Amino acid sequence: xxxxxxxxxxxxFQTSGSVFYNYYSEEYSYKKLSTNLEKLNFHLSxxxxxxxxxxxxxxxxxxxxxxxxxxxxxxxxxxNLSFPLNRQLEILAVxxxxxxxxxxxxxEEIKSYAKKKNIIIWDLRSLLxxxxxxxxxxxxxxxxxxxxxMFTSGSTGTPKGVPVTHQNYINFVNNAMEILPFKKxxxxxxxxxxxFDISIFYLFCAPLTEGSISPIRSDDEKIYPINHILExxxxxxxxxxxxxxxxxxxxxxxKIETPIRIMFLCGExxxxxxxxxxxxNLELEHLFNFYGLTETGVENFHHKCSKDDLKKFEDKGxxxxxxxxxxxxxxxxxxxxxxxxxxxxxxxxxxxxxxxxFEVIEKHRWYHTGDIVELYDDVYFCKGRLDSQVKLSGYRxxxxxxxxxxxxxxxxxxxxxxVDNSNTSKFLVCALESEEIIDLKLLKGxxxxxxxxxxxxxxxxxxxxxxxxxxxKLDRKEIRDNIWKQIQIRADGHK
Amino acid sequence: xxxxxxxxxxxxxxxxxxxxIDDSIDTIDEWDSMLHMxxxxxxxxxxxxxxxxxxxxxxxxxxxxxxxxxxKGLL
Numbered sequence: 001x002x003x004x005x006x007x008x009x010x011x012x013f014q015t016s017g018s019v020f021y022n023y024y025s026e027e028y029s030y031k032k033l034s035t036n037l038e039k040l041n042f043h044l045s046x047x048x049x050x051x052x053x054x055x056x057x058x059x060x061x062x063x064x065x066x067x068x069x070x071x072x073x074x075x076x077x078x079x080n081l082s083f084p085l086n087r088q089l090e091i092l093a094v095x096x097x098x099x100x101x102x103x104x105x106x107x108e109e110i111k112s113y114a115k116k117k118n119i120i121i122w123d124l125r126s127l128l129x130x131x132x133x134x135x136x137x138x139x140x141x142x143x144x145x146x147x148x149x150m151f152t153s154g155s156t157g158t159p160k161g162v163p164v165t166h167q168n169y170i171n172f173v174n175n176a177m178e179i180l181p182f183k184k185x186x187x188x189x190x191x192x193x194x195x196f197d198i199s200i201f202y203l204f205c206a207p208l209t210e211g212s213i214s215p216i217r218s219d220d221e222k223i224y225p226i227n228h229i230l231e232x233x234x235x236x237x238x239x240x241x242x243x244x245x246x247x248x249x250x251x252x253x254x255k256i257e258t259p260i261r262i263m264f265l266c267g268e269x270x271x272x273x274x275x276x277x278x279x280x281n282l283e284l285e286h287l288f289n290f291y292g293l294t295e296t297g298v299e300n301f302h303h304k305c306s307k308d309d310l311k312k313f314e315d316k317g318x319x320x321x322x323x324x325x326x327x328x329x330x331x332x333x334x335x336x337x338x339x340x341x342x343x344x345x346x347x348x349x350x351x352x353x354x355x356x357x358f359e360v361i362e363k364h365r366w367y368h369t370g371d372i373v374e375l376y377d378d379v380y381f382c383k384g385r386l387d388s389q390v391k392l393s394g395y396r397x398x399x400x401x402x403x404x405x406x407x408x409x410x411x412x413x414x415x416x417x418x419v420d421n422s423n424t425s426k427f428l429v430c431a432l433e434s435e436e437i438i439d440l441k442l443l444k445g446x447x448x449x450x451x452x453x454x455x456x457x458x459x460x461x462x463x464x465x466x467x468x469x470x471x472x473k474l475d476r477k478e479i480r481d482n483i484w485k486q487i488q489i490r491a492d493g494h495k
Numbered sequence: 496x497x498x499x500x501x502x503x504x505x506x507x508x509x510x511x512x513x514x515x516i517d518d519s520i521d522t523i524d525e526w527d528s529m530l531h532m533x534x535x536x537x538x539x540x541x542x543x544x545x546x547x548x549x550x551x552x553x554x555x556x557x558x559x560x561x562x563x564x565x566x567k568g569l570l
Binding site: 219220221222223224226227242246249250393425441444448453454456458459 | 510511520524525527528529531532533535536548549551552553555
């Protein structure tokens with residue numbers, strides 16, 4: 001199954017006469033991509049199963065490197081460029097990387113870290129300028145070899161590395177190819193960062209349909225992606241639903257004619273309100289909701305939406321996550337927590353952190369998703385979380401990760417963070433109990449050295465003493481639902 | 496100098512009182528694609544205008560927002 005998949009993929013790289021990379025007037029063909037793959041393979045093929053960190057923006061050269069790393073039998077590790085340097089260094093430390101391949105000015109701190117740890121550093125552009133090539137001689141990988149490693153927020157304050165095998169993600173890609181009504185030559189959007197595993201969807205489905213990829217590279221395009229969609233004639237869109245709801249908020253009444261045929265949404269709750277907007281205002285034909293986790297090989301459930309859903313699931317308010325896809329097994333605990341099993345379950349976190357989430361029950365490995373699900377009308381709905389993990393714009397955020405970092409700041413006795421979702425836009429809030437006066441500007445500045453922007457609380461407030469229940473445990477509900485609400489009411493009164 | 500109404504909008508959206516004329520999406524860390532949309536909505540409501548898609552992506556610094564509002568005769 002593995003070599004068959006890669007042979008097919010490689011064949012499409014070599015035989016497709018169409019455009020692979022399309023960014024306004026910038027176009028690169030599959031032919032050029034194939035040449036780049038072989039140039040990079042000249043260097044990569046001397047290694048096997050090495051961890052190759054790729055540091056760079058969404059250039060054609062970086063795309064070439066992703067495929068070449070995976071096809072050469074090494075593991076691709078995307079490093080999110082928007083992460084603070086300290087978090088990037090933490091990731092490198094957890095990863096124990098072997099090679100860093102970069103296409104942007106690599107920070108001096110990363111260079112000296114690499115030197116200290118004997119990590120090889122390659123400048124992507126200079127490798128591509130060389131004329132030596134090496135063709136790929138078969139893809140005889142073990143299904144359990146690591147294809148890529150992604151990092152997620154960890155409750156201890158350290159990012160968790162999730163190695164994903166060839167078998168894990170290929171099963172998802174094969175499912176997507178079967179479920180989605182692709183035609184030859186689709187134009188795929190690339191909205192999110194590579195380090196968000198939705199990237200696996202378009203990175204592999206695009207070449208398998210002889211389609212092209214049109215990346216969103218600047219903040220301007222991210223802000224209002226409609227221009228990008230129209231200019232680049234996007235036919236397959238993939239993102240978290242909140243990207244669509246932002247467009248909806250700005251233009252709730254307007255009809256926007258787009259070339260999109262297929263919309264692949266995932267990563268957070270998909271409200272019926274957004275579904276209605278997709279049908280009424282964007283006039284979309286094929287809409288899908290997917291559900292899955294990095295630890296379980298990208299996506300495991302899917303639901304093909306229909307206009308009937310608006311009425312059928314009115315009471316729920318959300319689109320269901322649907323049914324498990326081929327190769328994904330499910331079981332529910334007494335608390336209705338979803339456990340996932342099957343061929344997409346990844347081997348476990350790097351360094352064994354959080355290994356308790358993987359459990360062997362009756363000789364099968366299961367992953368505790370932490371999500372509570374409910375079966376209704378033959379489809380599954382996600383009802384919430386068992387733990388303190390939240391989702392913001394598709395990013396998984398462990399509230400504990402934030403609290404650990406805030407708690408390190410001098411003078412702070414305790415920190416409790418939560419999401420305010422009382423308005424249409426969700427944001428992070430943090431309650432502080434401190435021993436001295438804290439300058440919030442300085443605190444935020446310090447947090448930015450360790451946490452990505454989406455993990456920095458937008459609002460902070462102080463409490464004299466954190467409320468606790470009779471067991472002495474922090475009363476998070478009281479902080480969120482009473483103390484914070486009262487503060488907001490007082491603030492509104494002063495406006 | 497930032498117009499006082501505009502300053503109030505910026506301060507509310509970005510929850511900070513020290514916004515200055517040279518600030519932009521590069522200098523205010525909170526200013527991401529999500530908050531930019533909030534800012535556009537706030538501008539549309541406060542000044543009863545409709546910001547065209549081409550302008551939405553241009554208004555990523557305080558100077559250009561102030562210039563845009565001036566050109567529309569709103570400041």
